[in-house]
Amino acid sequence: MSKVQIEHLYKRYENADEDTLKDINLAIDNEEFISIIGPSGCGKSTLLRCFAGLExxxxxxxxxxxxxxxxxxPQKRRIAMVFQDYALYPHMTVYNNIAFNLKLSKLSKETIDTKVKEAAARLGLSDFLKRKPAQLSGGQRQRVALGRALVRDPKIFLMDEPLSNLDAKLRVSTRxxxxxxxxxxxxxxxxxxxDQAEAMAMSDKILLMRDGVVQQYGSPNQLYDQPRNLFVARFIGSPSMNILRGTLDSKGIFSTGSQRYNLNGIIDQALLPDNSRKIVLGFRPEKAAQVAVSKRLPGKQTKDKYFSFEAEKTLAEYMGSHTLVYLKTDGGTNIVVETVEKIAxxxxxKKLWIDVKAQDIYFFDEQTGLNLRDVAER
Ligand SMILES: Nc1ncnc2c1ncn2[C@@H]1O[C@H](COP(=O)(O)OP(=O)(O)OP(=O)(O)O)[C@@H](O)[C@H]1O
Ligand SMILES: [Mg+2]
Known part of the structure; x- marks a missing residue:
């Protein structure tokens, strides 16, 4: 149970001409589970290896x-690390694999035995202690690797893509x-x-990185609902947030492709530019309040404002609980909406009207990618 702080951390590998990690700042509270996500090569493993003292x-x-x-x-850090290729000793039993690091310490045989059996019970491995890794399923092997880390009584667990060798179903149960x-x-x-979905499901907080720079650090909810920038908005959530690129003028008219939309009542007055500004309008596929064949706004009796537009259906994927409808707007942009309405x-x-509540619309600066609501609040 430890409180962790990272302050202005930089990492540059020998012979590299750029920093791999750039000014990382992070606070992890006692008992928290945090995920590091981001595209391949963004520095996730590097940050973990810095933690472990391997770098x-x-x-x-x-x-x-x-x-x-x-x-x-590193050997004094009381950290346990679980890697993707969990590298069990093939000639040793599950028991000895879990006990391996403990045997190197000066603990008594009885203590080791208790710890191994406790860990095995916790991970559902009690019946497999005499087996060798080759006689186990992928998920069971992964749990042996967890057990080996567990018995060390670490201050901190570090896990680097520990589930990526498992099939989809095993991933879910092992997670x-x-x-x-x-x-x-x-x-x-x-x-x-x-896997952003895995991070969303498991974590108290998510650290999303890109090119060694923290894009956002916060609860899954914060990253989902209040993305700092377009990169975060598009990285979190599946399918990705829809975007329409265009120009916003001082009167609230948004032009995208050949289309013009009046955003009065949808965009906050404070966000209107003096002249015009290139922006990106975004909304999540699952936030389509209504998908209909004709324009009949659902919120007429309420005060809600809607962004409404017509688009041509190109494809519908029935998913059981909902349907994903792929569309092309009149401005020529491909979008996707998630709906439970059968009409889709x-x-x-062929043509559908989509309504999205004003509160579910995001605005980003085209150039910086920053969430304009965030900028206005600060
Ligand atoms: N030992 C090293 N020497 C020089 N550069 C390195 C070294 N290890 C990693 N890098 C570089 O640092 C960057 C970050 O690598 P890192 O392994 O941390 O990425 P990652 O986010 O874990 O990616 P992945 O999702 O593919 O595992 C990459 O550009 C990589 O090529
Ligand atoms: Mg990695």
Missing amino acids: KITRGKILIDGKRFDNIP QDIIVMHQQLKTVTIYVTH DESNV
Whole structure:
């Protein structure tokens, strides 16, 4: 149970002409589970390796409970790391795999035995202790790797894409094992994944990086509802947020392709430019308040304002609980909406009206990508 702080951390690899991690600042509270996500090569593993002491940081500090941590030798850091290729010892039993690191310490045989059996019980491995890794399923092997980390009683768990070798179903069940384990142990866990849905499901907080720079750090909810910029908005959520690129003028008219929309009542007055400004309008596929064949606004009796537009249906994918409808706007932009309305499936329906509540519309600056509401508030 530790409080972690990262302050102005930079990492540059030897012979590299650029920093791989740039000014990372981060606070992790006691007992928190955080995920690091971002595109391949953005620095996720590097940050984790800096934590573990496998890489030296170039500048900045890592503190745990207020004490300097980055200058402690790796073997004294009391950190347990689980990697993607969990590398079990094939000739050893599950028991000995889990016990391996403990045997190197000076613990008594009885203590080791208790710890191994406790960990095995926690991970549902009690019946497999005498087996060798080759006699286990992928998920069971992954749990042995977790067990091996667990018995070390670490201050912090570091996990680098631990589930990526598992098939979709096993991923879900093993990630639930990890969540339950975290709920019981309450050890700070830093979990690297490139799967945003996994990060959303598991974490107290998500750190989203791009090119070694933190894009946003906050609860899954914050990243989803209040993305700092267009990159965050598009990275979180599946299918990705729809965007329409265009120009906004001082009177609230938004021109995109050949289309013009009046955004009065939809965009806050404070966001209207003096002359004109290139912006990106965004909304999530699941926020289509209505998908209909004709323009009949659902909110007539309420005070809600809607952004409404007509678009041509190109494809509908029936998903069981909902349908994904792919459309092309009159301005020529491809979008997708998620709806439960059956109308979308009908093959004779070509044109559809889409209504999105004003509050579900996002505005970003075309150049900086920043969320304009955020900028206006600050
Ligand atoms: N030892 C090294 N020396 C020089 N550059 C390195 C070294 N290790 C990693 N890099 C570079 O640092 C950047 C970040 O790598 P890192 O492994 O942290 O990315 P990642 O976010 O974990 O990516 P992935 O999702 O593919 O695992 C990459 O551009 C990579 O090429
Ligand atoms: Mg990596």
